[in-house]
Amino acid sequence: MPEQLAFTIEVFLNGLMAGVLYALVALGFVLIYKASGIFNYAQGVMALFAAMTLVGIQNGQVPFSHLINAIFGTEIHHFGWHVHSVLAIAFTVVVMIILAWAVQRFVFRHLVGQEPIILFMATIGLAYFLEGVADLMWGSEIKALDVCMSEGNCLPQGMNGWIDQTTFDVFGYGFFIDNLDIVASIVAALLVAGLVMFAQYTKQGRAMRAVADDHQAALSVGVSLNFIWILVWSLAGFVALVAGIMWGAKSGVQFSLSLIALKALPVLMLGGFTSIPGAIVGGLIIGVGEKLFEFLIGAPFLGGATENWFAYMLALLFLVFRPQGLFGEKIIERV
Amino acid sequence: MKMKLATWATAAMMAASPVMADLVFPSMSYRTGPFAAGGIPFADGYADYFTLLNERDGGIGGVKVSVPECETAYNTEKGVECYESLKSQNPLVLQPLSTGITYQIIPKSIVDDIPVHTMGYGRTSAKNGGVFSHIFNYPANYWDGASGVVNYLLEINNGDISGKKIALVYHNSAYGKEPIRTLEALAEKHGFELVTLAVDHPGQEQKSQWLQIRRERPDYVTMWGWGIMNQVAIQEAANIRFPMENFIGVWWAGAQHDVLPAGEAADGYKAITFHAVGDDYPVFDDIQKYVVDAGKAAGAGDQVGTVLYNRGVYAAMLAAEAAKDAQAATGNAEITGGDMRDAMEKLTITEERMAALGMPNFGPEFSVSCENHGGNGLVGVAQWDASAQEWNLISDFKQSDQDVITPLIAEDSAAFAAENNIEPRC
Numbered sequence: 001m002p003e004q005l006a007f008t009i010e011v012f013l014n015g016l017m018a019g020v021l022y023a024l025v026a027l028g029f030v031l032i033y034k035a036s037g038i039f040n041y042a043q044g045v046m047a048l049f050a051a052m053t054l055v056g057i058q059n060g061q062v063p064f065s066h067l068i069n070a071i072f073g074t075e076i077h078h079f080g081w082h083v084h085s086v087l088a089i090a091f092t093v094v095v096m097i098i099l100a101w102a103v104q105r106f107v108f109r110h111l112v113g114q115e116p117i118i119l120f121m122a123t124i125g126l127a128y129f130l131e132g133v134a135d136l137m138w139g140s141e142i143k144a145l146d147v148c149m150s151e152g153n154c155l156p157q158g159m160n161g162w163i164d165q166t167t168f169d170v171f172g173y174g175f176f177i178d179n180l181d182i183v184a185s186i187v188a189a190l191l192v193a194g195l196v197m198f199a200q201y202t203k204q205g206r207a208m209r210a211v212a213d214d215h216q217a218a219l220s221v222g223v224s225l226n227f228i229w230i231l232v233w234s235l236a237g238f239v240a241l242v243a244g245i246m247w248g249a250k251s252g253v254q255f256s257l258s259l260i261a262l263k264a265l266p267v268l269m270l271g272g273f274t275s276i277p278g279a280i281v282g283g284l285i286i287g288v289g290e291k292l293f294e295f296l297i298g299a300p301f302l303g304g305a306t307e308n309w310f311a312y313m314l315a316l317l318f319l320v321f322r323p324q325g326l327f328g329e330k331i332i333e334r335v
Numbered sequence: 336m337k338m339k340l341a342t343w344a345t346a347a348m349m350a351a352s353p354v355m356a357d358l359v360f361p362s363m364s365y366r367t368g369p370f371a372a373g374g375i376p377f378a379d380g381y382a383d384y385f386t387l388l389n390e391r392d393g394g395i396g397g398v399k400v401s402v403p404e405c406e407t408a409y410n411t412e413k414g415v416e417c418y419e420s421l422k423s424q425n426p427l428v429l430q431p432l433s434t435g436i437t438y439q440i441i442p443k444s445i446v447d448d449i450p451v452h453t454m455g456y457g458r459t460s461a462k463n464g465g466v467f468s469h470i471f472n473y474p475a476n477y478w479d480g481a482s483g484v485v486n487y488l489l490e491i492n493n494g495d496i497s498g499k500k501i502a503l504v505y506h507n508s509a510y511g512k513e514p515i516r517t518l519e520a521l522a523e524k525h526g527f528e529l530v531t532l533a534v535d536h537p538g539q540e541q542k543s544q545w546l547q548i549r550r551e552r553p554d555y556v557t558m559w560g561w562g563i564m565n566q567v568a569i570q571e572a573a574n575i576r577f578p579m580e581n582f583i584g585v586w587w588a589g590a591q592h593d594v595l596p597a598g599e600a601a602d603g604y605k606a607i608t609f610h611a612v613g614d615d616y617p618v619f620d621d622i623q624k625y626v627v628d629a630g631k632a633a634g635a636g637d638q639v640g641t642v643l644y645n646r647g648v649y650a651a652m653l654a655a656e657a658a659k660d661a662q663a664a665t666g667n668a669e670i671t672g673g674d675m676r677d678a679m680e681k682l683t684i685t686e687e688r689m690a691a692l693g694m695p696n697f698g699p700e701f702s703v704s705c706e707n708h709g710g711n712g713l714v715g716v717a718q719w720d721a722s723a724q725e726w727n728l729i730s731d732f733k734q735s736d737q738d739v740i741t742p743l744i745a746e747d748s749a750a751f752a753a754e755n756n757i758e759p760r761c
Binding site for chain 2: 011017018021073141145176251252254255258260263299306
């Protein structure tokens, strides 16, 4: 196989993998938007908060230790234990559920019936508040993230030797695929399957879909909006945790993690704000599109670094033909 | 009645007698936001060194030092606001810690007569003090850094890197593009091939760039990165099995937090530096005793000896030494920003001076003049030992290629002077 073709295929495959990671972030946005019509600006910060909480719990870090020490003159930083990853993830999920309850109880319950722009502004405030709380709670330093199921059985990094060897034997060119990306793809597939099954086959899931279709109709048949919104924010929190783990494993857990939301926006524009499959397909298209463009045109002719703006351009191009996105619901307004 | 009068008279005399104002060395810190991990240790080191001077020596020349902090969050607008709020406090020198903020305050600093020290960042051609009267970038600048990388590669290749391929992975910003011109000139001089790869801010996703590196197979990769870009790049380099010992970052990509997330995979990664690493210096014993143990540390006291803490200490030391020179030159313990600027322009740092401060070999020797605000441009190389979790200096501070850099600085500063109608002072 010609090297140029082999390299293009390699870029394509890596674009798909990158797209899965974008989709993971976009999923959280979709869940909340679909159920409550809120564009949750804080989704990226939720991923950061979840990942920081996970690492903090894992390392036995005392939350708010800097604050406690400053007020009481103590010198406590760690509990002195290390929590197993599975247990730490479970605790983090509990924290995200509490956060969901708090967001619903103290913010959005008071904003029921407000204009979408008001709700959006509230999520901007929530993002800054959460970022500050995360800083106070766990500190600003960058933390290494090791999610291990057992000793030495952690989230993998690096080239997949089997794929490298096999493709080299077949094509004479070893393809690079990051092990972490493979894990992320499997996790994303399981997550989507789980969400779809939850939405289709559970009572709460059906109630969630009913709320998504029509708030008032759902309310009239006895569905508790309050409960459903807490449920949706909890699910979005869980998705944020998964995204935080996958992105945090690449770069360490740090405040820049909140910027992954920027990667989700073009995915949402392309896939539609209300479709879970749309988030996945949108992520894949953006991932592959930006990588191929960078490889074929950006780097050779434009000096490189085209990925950020190209993703938005691609999304805008789709919007010209399908304003609601690939899978979004077509909005028909009668005047 | 007499007693009352005497009390009032005493109070009036006390109020009328001159009070020594503090020497003000503001800290334009960024302890919050995406870059806080780099801002905190520097701010801690900067403040702790001045606290040490207050606690151990009673200040500088008998005058206490104050270090008011202003949070910039590494944001240019906030940085300019900080400048405006700090200038009323009669600061002796400002360290904006951001190339963006530096560019904004260059003209303001001249008007306000406040010297600005941009150590290892900012506008490289500010080295020409004839044009940039209030900007100092000693002991080294980005072009020294680029030359330092090439010097080191020459050193480990017996002086010959012709035919080698060197890739520059850079943050797609004015900062990241700084070394390109110098590297291009050095590529022409030494016959190596330069491949440049831009990474968009913030740099969380670099798959394309590292696939390209895998394809191009450069002999060495150098990086001008910042923030999350550094951690991701080191991890991606490990992922494609690029030999870490052939990967050299700039000094803003060579701190503990840059390498720790990648774990063992970062072992062998290198970074250029203009100051020492580690805490094996007498000054740190004093900081521990007078500052940290006394509960007066600026932060949690857990950053002592880290790369960026050392950089903060080093910046504070250079500022304090210039202040001492200003006091000696004017004969006044209380000095102004103008006095400080004049002293900075005559600053000489020798090994004897650093040793006397408990910082032997902590940085390169250098001297400053009107023509040269950038020092001698000596650059060293440090390497990360993942098992010991420490940086080690593996190359002494060596002279950058001034034959290449000086004409570039002259050209760039002349353009700035022409644009702004500045008559060079020297």
